[in-house]
Every structure is written in C-alpha cells, then in structure tokens.
Amino acid sequence: MEDLRVFLNRGREIRRVRSLRRKLLNFFDTLDLYLACGYDLSFGWKEAARVMPMLTFTGESLASHLGQISTELAIPDFRRWFSVLEATYRSGAPLRPVVRAISESLRRDQIRDLDEHCRLLPSRANILLLLFFLPPALALVFVPLLGALAH
Amino acid sequence: MQLFFHGVSLFGLAAIGALTLYFFIWMSVRQALVLGLRFLRTGLRIHRPEIGPVYTVTILGSLLALLMAFLFLGNPLWGLPASPVLALVSLPLVSFLAEEKRLRVEREALSFLHGLHGLTQGGVALPEAIRLLTDEREGAVGQTLGRGLQLLNSRGSLRTMIAFVRSQLGSGPLDACLVGLSLAYERGLSVSTFLSEALPSLEAEAEMQRRVKDLRRSVAAQAAFAAILPWVLIGVLFSFQPELLEEMRSGSVGVLGLGAFLWMGLGVARLWKTSEFF
Known part of the structure; x- marks a missing residue:
C-alpha cells in the first residue's frame, strides 16, 4: 500500500522538487546579487530569504544555521549545497564563487529537467488522449447509429 | 379577525x-x-x-x-x-x-533593464537613464515607471522610486534585481557591471517560463480540440438524423452522453495536470 501511495504521488513529489529547486535558484541568485554589491553573507541571506522564507535566518550564528539546513532540508539532494556553503563560510574563503557555482548547477539541473519533461510530454499526452477522448468519441458517434440500425 | x-x-x-x-x-x-x-x-x-x-x-x-x-x-x-x-x-x-x-510585465521589465544596461554602459547616469527610458515605454511597466518617475522628481530618492516599482510589479527574480540595482547605485558601484551579471540569470528564468508556457498552450489546444470534436460530429449527425436526438432524450443514450462528458472532463483535468512543470 505504501508503494502504491508513493507511485500515485510520484508526479506531485517531482513537481515539489522542481518548485523547491526554482525557489532555491531565486534565493541563490538574489544572494549573489547582494554579495556582488559588497554586502556580507548574513545581510544578503536575510534579504534573500524573503524569496524563500523557509531559509529565514533567526538570529543565531549563520554557520550553525547553515549546518542545520544541510541536515534538515526537506529534499536531501539540495542539502549538499548548504554543506559546501557552510564549509566555505567557516574557512573564510570568498563566498561569491561558491554561490555562483551553486546557482549555475541548480540552473543546469532545472534546464535538464525541463528538457526531459518536454521530451516525454507528447507521448504522455497521446496516451491520455487515447484513453480519455477516443472511447467516448467513438461511443458518442457509433452507439446512436448502431441503436438506430438495431431498431 | x-x-x-x-x-x-x-x-x-x-x-x-x-x-x-x-x-x-x-x-x-x-x-x-x-x-x-x-x-x-x-x-x-x-x-x-x-x-x-x-x-x-x-x-x-x-x-x-x-x-x-x-x-x-x-x-x-x-x-x-x-x-x-x-x-x-x-x-x-x-x-x-x-x-x-505577469509574464508580459516581466518581459517588459526585462526589456527595460536591457535598455538601462545599454545606457549606463554608454556612460549615462542611472536616474537620467531611467528618465530617458520611461518616456518611450508603454504598457504596465511604462505606466508604473512613469508614476515612479514622478516620485523620483518630487522626492529625489531613487530608493523610493524603486520601492514603488517593486510594490507594483510583485516579487520574484526581477524584484531582487531592482533591490540590487538600488543598493549598487547607493554604494557607488558600477550599475552597468551589476546589470551585466544580473541580466543573464533573468534571461534564463524568462526563457524557462516561456518554454513551459508554450508547452502548456500546445497541450491546452490538443485537449480543447479532442474534447470539442466529438460533440461537433454529434451535432452534424443529429442535424441529418433528428430522430437520433429523440432517442438521446429518451434515456440510455442520454446517460451515455453524460458519462462521455464526465470522462472527457476528467481527461482534460488529467492532461492539464500532466503538463504542469512546477
């Protein structure tokens, strides 16, 4: 039953991942803009979190906040980016290249996902058209005719 | 009584x-x-x-x-x-x-930012570039910029103007870019360089939205055609054979028609859901 539920909710889960990836992309793009203007990560983070409120920084240490996100974020695939960001932040290395790299990687993943969606959608649409439109169309056209012939 | x-x-x-x-x-x-x-x-x-x-x-x-x-x-x-x-x-x-x-406004705003980039690259100051571009803009963005420009002229604060424009255009990547633009200008950073770095990501986001929209439009057209065609055929059939319409009213064929309508409605909903990307 659990497998069936997972199977039925697969589409919804995929869309949730895409939506979260899109929000993360907007978040990192915004963060990058603030870093480009010379603001530090904590200020830029607070402003960028308006795009993605679930990442809002609540005033404790940003490093521990990054660590928390890297272990608790809903989608495991996205946690590694925050681990990388946390390690870079703790080391004191420049953050902008890392943020840009994360942003570009997320964008590439999103575009790849969109390409696959565009590739598969025509065949899925054809199956749905065959399943949901062809039988009732044939029934609507032929059943009255066959009924009239039978009489 | x-x-x-x-x-x-x-x-x-x-x-x-x-x-x-x-x-x-x-x-x-x-x-x-x-x-x-x-x-x-x-x-x-x-x-x-x-x-x-x-x-x-x-x-x-x-x-x-x-x-x-x-x-x-x-x-x-x-x-x-x-x-x-x-x-x-x-x-x-x-x-x-x-x-x-919303998509139209984002396209217009992107076009405006490209114009701004070009003018600032040519050495025009940001407030003057905004004035020059606003004069030739129409549509929702042009009207919003026009009203924002009145704020800029009356209060002399670019931050106030951009805050107003942001409030009209809503949140999203464009909103973040406008905030960054305001901050870059206040900090004395090169607006042209800032826009050179911000515009590619905005373009990529707009391109993605355009592709998703085009895809959903084609699916919507297919669904509409598939849903309407059988009823058009039925209409043509009944116009040549009116006695079939009497049989439709009598009972079982009417139930068939209702069932077909509901099944097609389910198909339209399912097709629209399948075409969703986000």
Missing part, C-alpha cells in the same frame, strides 16, 4: 422577503458593477488574488442567464445552473489572464 392577522403576517413576511431579495440582488449587482469598472480601469493585479472579475462575471452572467431563460424558455429558473458554471469557468480564466499579464 384571525384571518386578518394571518393575512397581515403573511403579507409582512412576503414584503420583508421581497425587500431582502431586492437589496441582496441590488447590492450584489452594484458590487459586481463596481468591481467590474475597477477591473476595467486598473486591469488585473498580478501579485494578489483576484476575485473581483470572477464575482462580476458570475453575478452579471447569472442575471443575463435568468433573463434569457425567461425570454426563450418561459421560465427564469432554467437559468439558475448558469451561476455555478460561470463561477467555475471564470476562476481558471482569470487565473490564466493574471498569469499572462
């Missing part, structure tokens, strides 16, 4: 009911007209839920349906099912139109 009091009570109840119904209908129609006029004057809002047009279409459309039912069928009650149908149809339509407007 008792009959008199009963009559007065009934008359009073009927009068109260009629007045209540009158005021309810009058207030509903009045509100529908107010919301409709405001919608025509200001257009769809793009970053807040839009219930006004749905209300207007439902109320005014229902009244029209009641009138048409009275004129053509002799009984206005036949027009009552139009209300829920109009509400159900106008809701997704208004959402669709608001989404179209």
